[in-house]
Amino acid sequence: MDKSPEIALTQMRKSVQELGSSTEKHGDPTLMRFLIARSMDPSKAAKMFVQWQKWRAQLVPLGFIPDSEVQDELESRKIYLQGLSKGGHPLMIVKASNHFPSKDQLQFKKFVVHLLDKTIASSFKGREIGNEKLVGILDLQQITYKNIDARALITGFQFLQAYYPERLAKCFLLNMPWFFVSVWRLVSRFLEKATLEKIVIVSNEEEKEEFIREIGEEALPEEYGGRAKLVVLQDVILTPVDDSLNSTS
Structure with missing residues (x-):
């Protein structure tokens, strides 16, 4: 309009x-x-x-999801929070090989909120502005059929689309095995055009070099070509801000 x-x-x-x-x-x-x-x-x-x-x-009646409500999901150590990318966006890494389909879908949904809220909040400079975006990496290295969970991926992306509009700057998919291609095709059917345009599948050396340049070596862990150490989500302690997470979306 x-x-x-x-x-x-x-x-x-x-x-x-x-x-x-x-x-x-x-x-x-x-x-x-x-x-x-x-x-x-x-x-x-x-x-x-x-x-x-x-x-x-x-x-999210409290305005945030405490660690205690998503303990089972946190214990799998599948989400890492790496500070800010070269573009100033918080960098979240998902290690898919540490994920197994959840038996408790409500807890999983709360976990998605927990990790998205915390990732976005990690970019606040004293207080929330409201337009902060995140960069995600989905690392598919060493996944097996036991790790495949199309419903979890669809839930995550649908939450981003419906409840976290314009919070995703970019999402990189790394190390995609051949058997995951059909899974990704299924997941893609549930994604809006605007979301799909922000997703980059890194499949060759040239694309990997561009990925490293875009993220920056300071935030990127060593195993992805950077200089940082992996930091698991629950080990990141955030400084309280002026505004509560009630306005995070």
Whole structure:
């Protein structure tokens, strides 16, 4: 829609009120993410925003998911948080070989929220602005059929699309084995065009060199061509910020 951001924001705030909710606790950068995700349509953005608020209130009543609620998932040591990329985005690494399909889907969904919230919060400079984005790496090295979990991947990407709009800067897929190609084709059917455009499958040396340049050696662990050490998610301690994670999305 050919509409200035200021007009679109004003109309979105009004639409949110008409839907019986409020944007009072959220700044323009947060609202703008919802507008961008809905092609600057204030009505559609407002509906998405209100759905997100209801979802957060139901699944994340405290405003964050404590470690104690996702202990089983944390113990697998499959998520790593590596500081900021060259572009200033927090870098999250998923080691798929450490993942096994969860028997408790509610805990897994809470874990997805936990890792996304914590990754985004790790980029706050004293307080949340609302437009922070993350870079993800899905490392498929040494996976077996026991690690394959299309439902988990679909859940993660659908959460990003529906409840974390414009939070994904880029996602790199590394070391994809031949038998995972069909799984990825299935997962891709559930992804929006805007999400697919942010996903890069690294499959040759030239692409790997570009991947290292884009991430930067400071944040990238040694095994991926950088100089950093792997840091498991639960070992990252974040400094409290002015705003609570209630506004994280």
